[in-house]
Amino acid sequence: MKKSSKVKSVKKTSPSWFRTPYNRLWYVLVQDPKQFLAMEDESHHALYEIAKEHFQSHFKAITFYAANNSGELIAAIYYPRMFDADENEVLTVLCHECVHIWQEFAESLHEHEPSREFEAYTIDEIFGNVLTEYRKLVEINKAHTESKAIKHKKQPDLV
Numbered sequence: 142m143k144k145s146s147k148v149k150s151v152k153k154t155s156p157s158w159f160r161t162p163y164n165r166l167w168y169v170l171v172q173d174p175k176q177f178l179a180m181e182d183e184s185h186h187a188l189y190e191i192a193k194e195h196f197q198s199h200f201k202a203i204t205f206y207a208a209n210n211s212g213e214l215i216a217a218i219y220y221p222r223m224f225d226a227d228e229n230e231v232l233t234v235l236c237h238e239c240v241h242i243w244q245e246f247a248e249s250l251h252e253h254e255p256s257r258e259f260e261a262y263t264i265d266e267i268f269g270n271v272l273t274e275y276r277k278l279v280e281i282n283k284a285h286t287e288s289k290a291i292k293h294k295k296q297p298d299l300v
Contacts, residue, residue, distance in 0.1 A: 155179040156217075157277070159270040161246045162263060167209075168216040168242050170235075170274040172223055188217045195219070201226070202234045204241045214249055216242055218271065224282055235275060239268040 156169045156176050171177060174196050177189035187207040195203055202220035209215050218238040223231050243264045247255055 157274050159267075159274075161242070161267065163250070165249045166214040166216060166242070166246050168218070168267065168271075170218045170220065170271050170278070172220060172278055174221075177217070188215060192217065192219055196221070201230075202238050204238050204245075206245055214245065216245060218242070223275070223278070231275065232272070235271050236268055239264055239271055242267050 156171055156179070158167050158169050160167055169180075171192075174189070174193065177192060180188075187209065188205050191205045191207055192203075195205075201222065202218060204216055204218050206214065206216045218235070220231075220234065220238070223234075226234075243260065246263065246267075247260070252259075
């Protein structure tokens with residue numbers, strides 16, 4: 142799995158994947174249902190199948206888990222309305238979902254009582270990666286919105 146390169150539209154962007162320490166779990170931030178289908182590895186479409194029933198749900202965000210064809214644990218944070226919320230709300234929700242990624246990671250290690258520092262540093266890394274991806278999506282969305290505004294700007298009539 143490779144990190145994605147920049148593309149013009151968030152909806153056409155293949156999301157960037159990240160791994161937890163010890164390579165136990167892959168995770169990704171997804172803003173649009175079409176991004177599930179843009180994932181490079183077809184085995185990740187399992188996340189789409191799990192997630193599609195929630196695309197119109199009332200959740201602000203939700204995290205889905207599946208196993209890929211190699212048996213690796215994969216997770217997607219799906220946050221469909223992240224551009225409709227203020228930044229503090231977005232960051233709070235993303236942090237919350239990152240804790241769920243941590244919980245799944247700790248469970249995969251059979252860690253029932255991890256040290257507080259291990260927990261804190263791992264959540265810090267997970268949240269840092271998700272925050273980086275969020276900032277990337279904000280920039281892509283901004284560029285896409287500006288591009289649409291320019292295309293729809295009325296041209297003056299020539300006489």
